[in-house]
Amino acid sequence: MGLTGVMLSLSMLNLNFDYAGCVKVSERVNWRVDEVMPQDTRLDFTRPFLPEQLARTRGLSVLAGEAFLNDIERRSLNQISGNAYLNLFSFVEEYILATMLKHAQAEVFGDPSALRALTRFVDEELKHQALFDRYKLAFQRDFGHPCGVLETAQEVAEVIMSHSPIAVLLITLHIELMTQQHFTECVKDADVDPLFKSLLKHHWLEEAQHARIDALELDKLASVATPAALELAADEYLGILEAFDGLLKQQAELDVRTLAEATKRTFNDQKAPRFRRRNWRTTARPSSGMA
Numbered sequence: 001m002g003l004t005g006v007m008l009s010l011s012m013l014n015l016n017f018d019y020a021g022c023v024k025v026s027e028r029v030n031w032r033v034d035e036v037m038p039q040d041t042r043l044d045f046t047r048p049f050l051p052e053q054l055a056r057t058r059g060l061s062v063l064a065g066e067a068f069l070n071d072i073e074r075r076s077l078n079q080i081s082g083n084a085y086l087n088l089f090s091f092v093e094e095y096i097l098a099t100m101l102k103h104a105q106a107e108v109f110g111d112p113s114a115l116r117a118l119t120r121f122v123d124e125e126l127k128h129q130a131l132f133d134r135y136k137l138a139f140q141r142d143f144g145h146p147c148g149v150l151e152t153a154q155e156v157a158e159v160i161m162s163h164s165p166i167a168v169l170l171i172t173l174h175i176e177l178m179t180q181q182h183f184t185e186c187v188k189d190a191d192v193d194p195l196f197k198s199l200l201k202h203h204w205l206e207e208a209q210h211a212r213i214d215a216l217e218l219d220k221l222a223s224v225a226t227p228a229a230l231e232l233a234a235d236e237y238l239g240i241l242e243a244f245d246g247l248l249k250q251q252a253e254l255d256v257r258t259l260a261e262a263t264k265r266t267f268n269d270q271k272a273p274r275f276r277r278r279n280w281r282t283t284a285r286p287s288s289g290m291a
């Protein structure tokens, strides 16, 4: 089935969960930032942060037939990518929480369960940002080198939110399903830094409800949308995905720059373009495929 067919079938979604159930689970799994990462936690850089399926640094030990990154440099790149990975969540949560605030507003005087689910969703995203910001500060303090991350969350949020609400919900559902896939398929059983794994686990516990709420909101809008509106949303969704690809490329460039500083190496020789391209591809398509 093509994307248009998928979009048309959205108007017939048959979901076996509801807002009240999401609230119940959200209350059960709820956690506080201080429990997951107490203030002044020191980071341990003796182990990788991301699993190999997401960081994919193993293949960088040799490039163009020559030794390229040694074990310590590859572990550093893994940790730099881990910090950028958390920042990307915090980055997209900026537009997601602003969008969900609008969805919550639409339910004032409407369905109380939907309103509770949506307001909890917004509060949880704010909490996730607080957790990831705390981690980023600790990383900057303990890593010992400046670490560049994307800092245009607000501008990007405005651009994303200028699209149709269905397109915005589609990209949000995509991101939140990807979060779950990464945790269950790559992180859960990986031999990585326990704090980093715990952060991703706690994030995933709440994201599971978010994906369901996205689907419920999508169902609400798609069931009254015209086929033309659904097709427009599909096109916009693909356009936003392409824009995200560009952002991931920018982040990969920043990662390479940080690694150069941390290892006191330069990557501006013949190998640099291939290295950057490889690094961006593995960040953009970490597991079985983002898009």
Ligand SMILES: [Fe+2]
Pocket (backbone or CB within 6 Å): 089, 093, 124, 125, 128, 203, 207
């Ligand atoms: Fe989140």
Ligand SMILES: [Fe+2]
Pocket (backbone or CB within 6 Å): 096, 125, 176, 206, 207, 210
């Ligand atoms: Fe979320």
